[in-house]
Amino acid sequence: NAGVTQTPKFQVLKTGQSMTLQCAQDMNHEYMSWYRQDPGMGLRLIHYSVGAGITDQGEVPNGYNVSRSTTEDFPLRLLSAAPSQTSVYFCASRRTGNNGELFFGEGSRLTVL
């Protein structure tokens, strides 16, 4: 199984540009989420979704949009990139129920100049 697939793995943007980080999972997980990882700060939740058509904000949602039109896909959009959004982004998914284990993608490294 592919698990959680993120694209692209690397991206360089200029300030003000927009882009979408793609995330797809093939495990039929209801819950999907986006984290950003910055040195010394661990992983911080950006947005999450508990099912198609349902999204909610995490700790650091400003500057990011998400949508969940299908169970499989959960794209993260940067509408106007800023240098503060330079980070490594991880998509993660899990079943809802008595399990709780998050499955992570390999990450997308974004640099905003």
Place this chain on the structure above:
Amino acid sequence: AQSVTQPDIHITVSEGASLELRCNYSYGATPYLFWYVQSPGQGLQLLLKYFSGDTLVQGIKGFEAEFKRSQSSFNLRKPSVHWSDAAEYFCAVGKETSGSRLTFGEGTQLTVNP
């Protein structure tokens, strides 16, 4: 609000030595606790988890962790470290409901000396 603290940013041990990584959490109810490991350039992989029952949980790669409610701790241990254990380790806390979210600690970077 839930929170996790990993007091040690960086730990260095010699290969074959024992290891303990500390994790303290703040949570208003019975927590669900996790340890994840991240190798360089990779995503996070689950080492072990605690939901209920026996407070000593076994995980993959020879790791174990002990839940101590009185100390609000969930420390990760390994009796004998291997060079391949060098990685970053994250403790996380959450609850198992449909809208729950995991809160991660800042991470502990483990270096293993030969």
